[in-house]
Amino acid sequence: MTYESLIAQYPNLVIKEVKTLPTGLAGLYLDNIILIDQYRSNYEKHCILAEEIGHYETTYGDISDTSTIRNWKLELLARRWGYEKIVxxxxxxxxxxxxxxxxxxxxxxxxxxxxxxxxxxxxxxxxxxxxxxxxxxxxxxxxxxxxxx
Structure with a gap:
């Protein structure tokens, strides 16, 4: 599965490559919009996209503060979903x-x-x-x- 075919599987999501994201983030999901750092390699973008779609599929609410156990678990859930989707x-x-x-x-x-x-x-x-x-x-x-x- 390529980056483009993964995008095609989710026509209801807006997926944009952007120049700037909040510090330390390579991708961000919020309200059916996924933002990806445009300066990443195509392979990196594919991996980032899988995790961000994992957030769409598995998590809810603002989990940007990963210092809480609940949010860290939700972050891991999305990451694991991405692994199982593209690998x-x-x-x-x-x-x-x-x-x-x-x-x-x-x-x-x-x-x-x-x-x-x-x-x-x-x-x-x-x-x-x-x-x-x-x-x-x-x-x-x-x-x-x-x-x-």
Whole structure:
């Protein structure tokens, strides 16, 4: 899934790339509007957009103060939603079937940054443990490796 195809899935959202955002933010969701730092790379924008759509799908209200436990949990919920949207288990299987084995090849195919891919894998490892049997594959998360069964 590309940045553009992710945008196309949400025609009810206004998604704009902007020059300035509040300090420290790469993206912002508010009332069906997503703002993304236009100076980021395309892969970074894709990752940022997934998380901001995660806020649209999973959270509510102003959670900009992440010093509270409630808001931090909602931030993590949106981030995890983004991981599962653009680095889904199905997409990892697709990469395997296309013979993409290196981190660089997987990142290029999924159009995500290496850091985002690693964070996604850590999320799956936390959720499922070191491995998971899924749709006829054994998926290992440390390091990422798939075996068709």
């Amino acid at each position: 889904s288990l199905e997409k990892l299987i697709d990469c395997h079937e296309l013979n993409y084995r290196s981190i660089e090849e997987v990142c290029s195919h999924l159009e995500v940054t290496e850091q985002y891919l690693q964070s996604s894998i850590e999320h799956y490892k936390t959720r499922f443990g070191v491995s998971l049997h899924y749709k006829g594959y054994d998926i290992f998360f440390d390091p990422l490796y798939l075996i068709k069964r």
